[in-house]
Amino acid sequence: MPSPLLQSLFDEEELKPMTVSELNSQVKGELERRFRNVWLEGEIHNFSAPYSGHWYFSLHDSAAMIRAACYRGSNYRIRFQPFDGLQVRVRGQLTIYEPKGDYQLLVESLEPVGEGARRVAYEQIKSKLAAEGLFDAKLKKKLPPFPRRVGVVTSQTGAALYDILNVLLRRAGSVSVILIPARVQGESAAFEISRAVQLANEYNERSDFASRVDTLIVGRGGGSSEDLWAFNEEPVARAIRASAIPVISAVGHEVDYTIADLAADVRAATPSAAAEIVAQREEDICAALDRRTNDLFRIMNLQLLEKRSYLQELQPSTAVLDRLRHAGSRLETINIQLSPLRLASKVGDGKATLGVTSQRAESAISSAIDGKLRSLKIAAAKLDALSPLAVLGRGFAIAENEKREILRDSAQVEVDDVVNVKLEKGSLTTKVLSKK
Structure with missing residues (x-):
């Protein structure tokens, strides 16, 4: 059954002259109605992309070709730039460009055919x-x-x-x-x-x-x-x-x-x-927390060891003070023991002699204690002067080798030896780079 358009064109009884514009307009309407959604496969030729943003090309197979256009409103969705020789699958609508009567396909979507074409599209985008x-x-x-x-x-x-x-x-x-x-x-x-x-x-x-x-x-x-x-x-x-x-x-x-x-x-x-x-x-994060915890325990242990070592170094001074305290305690005990003994051994007039003797004894003991204290102060001053800690307090340091021997001569170590340096506060572990 012919379409109304074709029927009107070839029915001799209804045939009447038409303008070219009228013909192109009627054919365009018929094509767009009948071929609204067309799928085609072919090879792109004569591709052009002017500043307007539209694409123009022709689509070929082994025996024929058709003109095609893809306007900017459609081609912005296409993920690659077409080129001559590319095999594509297109979807569009048949129409006529009325001013010239050109039969063409208005392309709405376009995709490459085959893996090779897809790789080309990938490289273009990349x-x-x-x-x-x-x-x-x-x-x-x-x-x-x-x-x-x-x-x-x-x-x-x-x-x-x-x-x-x-x-x-x-x-x-x-x-x-x-x-x-x-x-x-x-x-x-x-x-x-x-x-x-x-x-x-x-x-x-x-x-x-x-x-x-x-x-x-x-x-x-x-x-x-x-x-x-x-x-x-x-x-x-x-x-x-x-x-x-x-x-x-x-x-x-x-x-x-x-x-x-x-x-x-x-x-x-x-x-x-x-x-x-x-x-x-x-x-x-968990591993970092474990490492920090271990580091904290290690630092605490090192500080405890340093404090313990410092206390051990102070033991001689502590021993002198302990002996002085013990001597004072013994003197007090002797004084207490002497008073009743002298009172028991003397009677009458001996009380006066006992008093004098007791005073002399107390005076002698006080003098002895004062003398001992003076001697102790002098000895303590000498000890402080000779103490390694006093030397360290003046900015000096004590160097020891790995055997804990004090170093007095550079000949005692070799290059790359490890040397421990004690400071007033803390210590350092160093490595010998050179010696003179």
Whole structure:
């Protein structure tokens, strides 16, 4: 059954003259109605991209060609720059450019055909972003030393989420997880991933410090290069680089790097590996606390040993004082014992003699004690003058070899020997670099 347009064109009874404009307009309307959503495969020829932002080219197969145009409103979503000779699959609408009557395809989407073409697209995006400095190491942010809350951008039904949660629950139970779900495969995946990264940052902007996400894992499990292609999209790379939250890329591919890997602050080969990186930060903290605790105990023990050694060095002075105290105690005992003895042995007139004798004895004892104290002070002054501690207090030091022998001559040591140096406060362990 012919269409109304064709019927009107060839029905002789209704045939009447038309203008060219009318004809082109009617044909255009018919084509756009009948061929609204057309898929074609072919090879690009005569590609051009003028300053208007539109693309113009022709699409060829082995026997025919058709003109094509992809306007700026559509081509901004295409992830690479087409070029002559590239095999592509396009979707669009047939139309006519009325002023010239040119039959053409208005392209709405375009994608390369085959792995080779996909690799070309990858290299184009990579080169473009690298030229902008998007992968510069100076732009990469350090992961926080004490991660508290991790954001995860991935599919809520994929294995990647399970792997991340499993590792964190097992090795870093204190770290909480916030899921920002996104499709990780398909036509809308790149948009959803980049939007999820933006949402994580917007969440931080309106949250207090304790509630903020401090690390972001963006990724998925393994798959073919086509499955992983969303992570090569330009919007994903730009969202990762613009993120104020440090990003760990976790695309499950051991060999190849995605564009997201290059843009991320840290790259992990798999989602599990990304979780291991976060968990390792907590283990590092525990290990550091253990080291600091051991260092504290070691320093305390060294200080106790130094105080004990200092007390041992003071023992001779303490012994002299102890002997003086003992002598004074004995004198008091003798004085007490003498009084009743003399009273018992004398009677009558002997009381006066006893009093005189007692006074003389007390005077003699006091004189003896005073003499001993003076001698002790003189001896103490001499001891202080000769004491190593007094020498140290004047800024000198005592050097000993490893056998604890005091060094008086440089001939007693050799280069590279270890020498212990005692100061007024503390000590040093040194190494002989040279000798004269």
